[in-house]
Amino acid sequence: MRSVEDLVRLFRERGYKVTPQRRLIFELLAGDRSHPTAEEIYQRVRAVMPEVSRTTVYNTLRELITLGELRPVENLSEGGTRYDTNTTHHHHLFCVQCHALIDIDREFEGIELPPEEAAGFRLVNYQVTFYGYCPDCQRADGGRPSQGKE
Amino acid sequence: MRSVEDLVRLFRERGYKVTPQRRLIFELLAGDRSHPTAEEIYQRVRAVMPEVSRTTVYNTLRELITLGELRPVENLSEGGTRYDTNTTHHHHLFCVQCHALIDIDREFEGIELPPEEAAGFRLVNYQVTFYGYCPDCQRADGGRPSQGKE
């Protein structure tokens, strides 16, 4: 995500107005590496401008996402937790269109995190997720989220 | 996840009663590899026993999870979407206790999915997530979800 002033310029270019609320959200996010939730951002905003509404925070986040300046952390359970009958360690292949989720039961070599990159974490597991288009969605490329199988 | 009869035995062993509702949910899940949501399971249950309630489905799923026979698909945005100011391709390190989420900006070698394992998918991306305990949570191992930094 760019600097506050770049975001201001970008918003103006695209015909979005630059309000004090938006500018404050830019300032709070520009330096942030903590992957905050909307609620956390709202609380930080409120500490400075107590009258700002949650809706404005949600709206501004959505705008930043639309402009490609922010993104939601990847989440395979959009629209409800998904349950896995495979309780052993394994990886996944996810269709970004129809949300088909397929197990990958083999192991990958070379996925090590040297201590200096592990930020002091004691590691217990890791998981790889591949994103792509399943055969059904490649074919029916019209666009509507087909339901794949069944 | 085990066979229906094994699940029946397991439930009896642990003092859970085996009701027709539970047995049906076992039957629907035992062969399933689709990573269904609670709502999808509920709809499948309802097609057979229309009077079963959503609550029973949720309860049974929770029991299966408690017994280690089922698990929720990993999700870094438990309790609300998290927003990422880093919009470029990168990986993550996640504290399973306080949910701290840290970027890993380097690439991993050897993460290839040969076509025969790709199930016909056209791949567009992949992501690695490491799970572990952050330094704060290793120290304060009492258990309560400390908030880490800030």
Added chain:
DNA sequence: TTTTAGTTTATAATGATTACAGATTAGTAA
């Protein structure tokens, strides 16, 4: 059978997010 602890159901409550409508304002142009 009878008993009862555990289970189910319907309904209410909660938490995250989106939809809406009326009040407010950024940015433009006179």
Added chain:
DNA sequence: TTACTAATCTGTAATCATTATAAACTAAAA
């Protein structure tokens, strides 16, 4: 500067996924 207006903001209601509650029901032990 002032006036204008489309865009934005706020408060509130609605929606969706999930959990809590309490009264009715029942599996399984005696």
